[in-house]
Amino acid sequence: MPINSLKVYGYRSIKNIDLKLHDLNLVVGPNGSGKSNLYRCLQLIWSAANGSLAAAIAKEGGMPSVMWAGARSSNDPARMRFQLEVDDLAYTLECGIIPLSAITEVKGDPWFSTDPDIKLEEVTTVKKDKRVKLLHRKRGLIEARGTDGQPIEFPILGNPFESVLASLRAPHLYPELSRLRQEILDWRFYHHFRTDLASEIRKEQTPVFTPVLSHDGHDLASALASIIATNGGYELNEHLQNAFPGAKLEIDMKPTEVSLLFEMPGLNRPFSARELSDGTLQYLCILAALLTERPPNLMILNEPETSIHPDLFDALAELLMVASKRSQILVTTHARELAGGIVRRGGPKPIELEKKNGETRIVGAKLFSYDQDDDDRN
Numbered sequence: 231m232p233i234n235s236l237k238v239y240g241y242r243s244i245k246n247i248d249l250k251l252h253d254l255n256l257v258v259g260p261n262g263s264g265k266s267n268l269y270r271c272l273q274l275i276w277s278a279a280n281g282s283l284a285a286a287i288a289k290e291g292g293m294p295s296v297m298w299a300g301a302r303s304s305n306d307p308a309r310m311r312f313q314l315e316v317d318d319l320a321y322t323l324e325c326g327i328i329p330l331s332a333i334t335e336v337k338g339d340p341w342f343s344t345d346p347d348i349k350l351e352e353v354t355t356v357k358k359d360k361r362v363k364l365l366h367r368k369r370g371l372i373e374a375r376g377t378d379g380q381p382i383e384f385p386i387l388g389n390p391f392e393s394v395l396a397s398l399r400a401p402h403l404y405p406e407l408s409r410l411r412q413e414i415l416d417w418r419f420y421h422h423f424r425t426d427l428a429s430e431i432r433k434e435q436t437p438v439f440t441p442v443l444s445h446d447g448h449d450l451a452s453a454l455a456s457i458i459a460t461n462g463g464y465e466l467n468e469h470l471q472n473a474f475p476g477a478k479l480e481i482d483m484k485p486t487e488v489s490l491l492f493e494m495p496g497l498n499r500p501f502s503a504r505e506l507s508d509g510t511l512q513y514l515c516i517l518a519a520l521l522t523e524r525p526p527n528l529m530i531l532n533e534p535e536t537s538i539h540p541d542l543f544d545a546l547a548e549l550l551m552v553a554s555k556r557s558q559i560l561v562t563t564h565a566r567e568l569a570g571g572i573v574r575r576g577g578p579k580p581i582e583l584e585k586k587n588g589e590t591r592i593v594g595a596k597l598f599s600y601d602q603d604d605d606d607r608n
């Protein structure tokens with residue numbers, strides 16, 4: 231199910247934004263405008279559903295690092311809040327700093343003081359045009375109800391720094407909460423395909439059927455081979471030709487080794503992954519990720535245009551349009567030309583971010599016309 235809307239409050243540079251999401255969403259903005267912060271906050275929601283919120287926040291430096299560092303009004307409590315609408319379900323997760331009185335002390339020293347303290351967690355649905363609360367958690371108190379409004383008595387063991395969603399032990403008693411959790415856990419993230427010379431992508435790989443490309447793309451040869459094995463690779467070849475006219479992708483499959491070979495017009499021999507340019511490898515990873523035989527509910531790509539020449543943006547726009555018919559897609563990018571390519575194909579206008587007074591804001595795509603050539607704006 232697609233996400234209909236996402237509200238983020240108090241997370242890093244995102245003091246307060248409200249996004250309406252479509253099947254395909256391009257988030258554009260200059261350096262430091264908050265694109266990756268948006269990507270990261272979706273990862274945090276995924277971590278909350280997975281039971282690894284505290285660890286994910288620790289990786290980002292702990293709660294004091296991830297909370298909005300700018301000014302707040304005096305009656306505005308220091309909170310970080312995510313609100314999500316998926317299909318008929320709405321989810322709210324609000325975290326803050328652990329109060330001094332509740333910090334674990336060992337021999338007089340505070341321990342785990344930068345973990346998140348979940349202040350509020352709520353799931354609602356719509357029944358007969360009315361919002362029904364399915365889960366309400368305020369600090370330690372947790373209350374769950376069925377869609378009929380009746381309380382569910384089975385206990386949910388909460389801990390203050392992990393979500394209730396991740397703590398469900400009897401999912402059949404909480405079908406709506408479990409559905410929401412599964413929806414979120416299905417999201418797929420791609421942030422950085424490793425294309426450096428030492429990258430696994432460039433080496434021969436042990437073949438294994440791989441319907442989903444790994445996050446760093448290390449199993450690219452197996453993932454491309456799996457697409458070809460499943461559907462003949464005609465669509466893959468079509469998109470490859472859009473990007474690299476006249477090129478040919480071959481898979482060299484041996485019982486214990488798989489590698490890719492890439493033929494380019496004008497050259498007398500195919501090149502192995504070891505010899506390909508960073509941008510070509512990056513594009514092959516994007517192809518494998520987007521043409522997956524197992525499309526997720528939501529695929530999120532952070533700045534996929536890295537190393538890719540603007541000449542390929544039109545082919546990438548076409549690819550994103552096709553992939554967004556199978557999965558909801560959110561792409562953060564610097565590349566306005568990519569947004570132009572989407573709009574020219576009848577896709578939605580991009581979500582334009584800017585930073586003002588340290589705060590990420592949505593500009594509104596109407597400031598720009600994406601109908602003509604965008605080169606003069608860069």
Ligand SMILES: Nc1ncnc2c1ncn2[C@@H]1O[C@H](COP(=O)(O)OP(=O)(O)OP(=O)(O)O)[C@@H](O)[C@H]1O
Pocket residue numbers: 241242243244259260261262263264265266267268294295296297298299300564588
């Ligand atoms: N706790 C915080 N409070 C306020 N701002 C923060 C906080 N943590 C990080 N930032 C700011 O968030 C800004 C946006 O970072 P982000 O990485 O999302 O930018 P970006 O749009 O992805 O940029 P780039 O194009 O360079 O990748 C940075 O300038 C950083 O200073």
Ligand SMILES: [Mg+2]
Pocket residue numbers: 265266267533
């Ligand atoms: Mg970034």
